[in-house]
Amino acid sequence: MQHPERRLLISVDMERYSRRSNLQQYEAQRHFRELLHEAAGAVGLDRVAWTTQQAGDGELAIVPREVSESRVIGRFVPELNRRLRNHNSSRLPVARIRLRVAVHQGLVHLDGANGFPGNAVVFVCRLCEADPVKKALAAFPEAGVALVVSTEIFRDVVSEYPEEMRPERFVRIEVAHPDKEFREYAWLCVVDEDLSGTPIPGVVPTVGDGPAQAVEKPTDNVEAEPANSGTGHGGIRTGDIRVKGQNAIGQGATAIGSVGRDANFGTRRGNTR
Known part of the structure; x- marks a missing residue:
């Protein structure tokens, strides 16, 4: 067993994938990969170098150490959202591709026998599956991406580079999976949308009256x-x-x-x- 490496992790999941027909799923998978590669290339990222674990309706990506976290969140995610909106504008709702994107960082084993062992991997996947993230994306039919980041990523990346990330657009949410004994805080935004007037289950008031702050887990x-x-x-x-x-x-x-x-x-x- 090799030593684990600390990496940036991205979990991506496609909305309403299982409700599509076989042919619609086939087309959705093809467009999904194309849009991710095109968005990455447009902001100077080489997705070929990313280590990925594929699923029919999404993927887990382990980003190379040298890739800037702020570039991933501040440039890649908005570019992906822009391309998704453009892609969806001429398609019926059943053919549109809308994504939940979760970002976290932590230790991960890259030599697992059947995937990538590590609690950080489990954590980022739990964020992507969170009900508040699904509800937020559903609340904005024209949106392309609902982005959820861990408290660490919000504190160290989003809050530190506000000119790129717009931390005021994030709301703090409670991510709870009782059947998996998982309960944590995270930060959510729907890219290019304002969540302030939209009731979303799981949103937790931020600490203080000033800029949003990272807080300890529940x-x-x-x-x-x-x-x-x-x-x-x-x-x-x-x-x-x-x-x-x-x-x-x-x-x-x-x-x-x-x-x-x-x-x-x-x-x-x-x-x-």
Whole structure:
């Protein structure tokens, strides 16, 4: 067994594939591959160098280490969306290709006997299958791509390069697969669409009143702090961290707690106030 490698992972799934006839599935697969290759080539990416695991209605792609994450999310995904919209504009709904795209990063074994072992692979596929992502794409019939990224990708890539990614267009969602014991936060957008006025199940309010922030994964250990607790404001207690002010409700945000996890990034930092 070789050592695993840390790579960018992309899971892509086609909407309503199983509802197509045999011939429609055949044509959809052909157009799917063509559109992905053309979009990548248009922004200077060589998809031939990507390691992929194919499925009839999508694929898992493991991107080479030297490929820029911001180029994938900030240029490849919008170009793919543009080409999908153009492709679909002259076709009946049953022949249109609309995609859910999930992006994550993590350790993956490239020498698996029947695929690519690694929890990061499982994670990105769970994001792509999430119900809020499906509902968001369905809410915009003219859209080409619903993009969902992990908290790490949102924090390290989307938030850091706003001129390319437009982080204000993302909403935080809860991805839950109870039958698979999976429950995490992620960030969702429908490319070139505004989700702010569209009710989508699973959307979770962002932290604070400013730009969207990455937050720690969901926890069941959450309790409301009584307004008369003596701390001066109401708030939310999560483990040993109590978040008050605009990050919960109202003004005057502070975070008080003993040694524990930072409320945004899950890093142990000692006593904070």
